[in-house]
Amino acid sequence: MKYKEISAKQLLQIKTLGELKATGYQPRSIKQELRDNLIEKLKNKEEVFPGIWGYEETVIPDVERALLSMHHINLLGLRGQAKTRIARMMVNLLDEYIPVVKGSELNDDPLQPLSRYAVDLIDEHGDHTPISWMHRSDRYTEKLATPDVSVADLIGDADPIKAATLKLPYSDERVIHFGLIPRSHRGIFVINELPDLQARIQVSLFNILQEGDIQIRGFKIRLPLDIQFVFTANPEDYTNRGSIVTPLKDRIDSQIVTHYPKSIEIGKKITRQEAIVKDEQAKKIQINELISDLIEQIAIEARKSEYVDAKSGVSARLTISAYENLMSSAERRTLINGENTTYIRVGDLWGVIPAITGKVELVYEGEQEGPVIVAQNLLGKAIRTQFLQYFPDPEKLKKQQKTKGENPYRKITDWFGEGHTIDLLNDLSNKDYKAALNGVKGLRELIDQYHSKQDEATKFFMMEFALHGLAEYSMLSKNQLTAGLQFKDLLSSMFSGPGSFGDDDDEDSGDSKNNRYRR
Known part of the structure; x- marks a missing residue:
């Protein structure tokens, strides 16, 4: 049976390099893998990024074009624009399982071993080399760029403890402790908020992006890493905290702006x-x-x-x-x-x-x-x-100087003008809430005039909404109480506010601010 025709359950039963070769398995780069699987989804009219709304005609087509071009990607946009979510969903474009040399810390492909460990193991065991299967969910690595991130964190460094334990000289590459990026070989590696990464650390990414290899201290080591890089950046960071250095920006193939x-x-x-x-x-x-x-x-x-x-x-x-x-x-x-x-x-x-x-x-x-x-x-x-x-524009009604009978808000404002007030406290019971709104003369008539088809619950909501709207258009006064809001006549509130000769109720103290902001 050919490799592509084998089910996931059957793949997991393949335990050695020889068994893998018998299926006709051929290595494939992660970018080619993403491209092939994206093509398959597009042909089958499948949704590639489900749950991402508003990007159907803008960002998502750009991301798909970048993946078809096998590009490294930078998602540029303000916070809360689903940049990281898009990156995480790219995992769904990976094969469900891939074979790796068992025990390899670099996820070595059995037919294209990369690490010294994998090469030595295959030389020793040949077709009997044990292999394991890596699920696509394990092929995603994410790192938040912070000022304290070092080259050792991302790329790696010589580990003196490993050298002492294995009794190896520092000249032996086996003493290297690999960082996050080499350990993401054959996977997706995401760096969030790239401009926050110090410039000297960004420089260490040059070779990885362009040449596909890494450099660790004085070691003569070439690791042609196979990684799909996705970066996210906020335009604000370019001026506030840092920037993407120009040579690195030049090596990122596609920059996609979110919104x-x-x-x-x-x-x-x-x-x-x-x-x-x-x-x-x-x-x-x-x-x-x-x-x-x-x-x-x-x-x-x-x-x-x-x-x-x-x-x-x-x-x-x-x-x-x-x-x-x-x-x-x-x-x-x-x-x-x-x-x-x-x-x-x-x-x-x-x-x-x-x-x-x-x-x-x-x-x-x-x-x-x-x-x-x-x-x-x-x-x-x-x-x-x-x-x-939902309601007529109060400002237009004022300009048109409508007569008393033609102004739908006249009964409401006149009722408040007679000195009435209404307190809508946060914790009013449903019964008291309805009673308070029904007590405002003309309010129910307004809702029946413009929203007669609404259910009873929505009508009460619209009654309250009408009061808030009239307050925002300076036809009523809305005051912040300790435990809710109070509506009253605008003119009377001017004479009863702090420092006036009216009542000294401190509950009106928020009115001057509310009116100031409305204007």
Whole structure:
């Protein structure tokens, strides 16, 4: 039976070099292996990188072209753009098992031995040389570039302990302790954040990339290593911490630029795929598309915010963590109130602030305002942007000077203008939450006018969303309370804020900041 026709189970039963030769096995470089298997997948219309969304017409075709060209690859992009995930998924393009000389630390091919150990073993045992089988999952090595990485870590060095144990002189190559790269022979080797690697260490990669060999101290040793290199780099690193030295950059055949999701729909696919939501959470909590859109909109607003460092980027991990926090906010409320189910609320977005503050790099102006205030600003802008997808533009209504009967928000603003307020606390029970929203005159009519076909749970969500939207367009005042939010008339809040002659309720202290950011 020919080698290519043998099943994985039958391969594992082959134990000697002679048995391997009888199958007609022929060595194949890892780049040729990746190319052949990619060709097979493309011909069979198989998905090469499943679960990678938004790159179908950009990054993935570039990666496939690079692999077909048998290139070393550098994935260049901001954080959270699935660079490492793409590299890890290349393992699926490798053969399931490959033969290696048993006991070899360099994964020697039995028909093309590389190390002194493998050569000596084959010379001694011939066709009886024992072989083992290496699974593709073991052919992937990943190293994060840090300033303390040394040439010895990556390439290798003379090991005095090995020399003493084996009673060998330093001139004998058997005293060499090989580093990560030689041990990745016949595999994929990934260096993450390449610019962080010191320039003198990057230089040590020149020969490996171009000539396929290594140099260790004074040893005259040539090891034609067979490795598929994949590098990842962040453009920010080029100026902040280091750069890829020009000769090394020249030896990396293909540089592929990654990007963030180009639409909210793609962002939602990524978030839902990656977010960890427990079964008990999914059963208890009803979620709608609008809240998912708002989560993605936060990241979009952050990427264009004047307070966030655009060069650093805003990772997709922000929306993933935010989604998880959102579900946990609702779950916590059900536990506190002893309820079996609940539906997500707009106010739950304030529970995602911890997921935002640690994932955005602020510029000087942002640092001056503080991460929490910037996060609140991003939430407000996300609501403001999405509001126009569901309700008429309040600013256009103002400009058109609509009459009382034609302004859909008039009853709501007039009700608040009469001195009414509404407190939407984080832990309100479902019953109290509904009662509070139903108490706002004109609010239910607004939802019935524009979203009459929605189910009851979504209608209450839209009622709350309308209040938030009107606050963002300065038609109402939204104040941060210790345990939630308060909505009231905008004009009255100006006279009841800190330092005014109105009431001295410290719960209004956040209003001046909220209004300032909305403008």
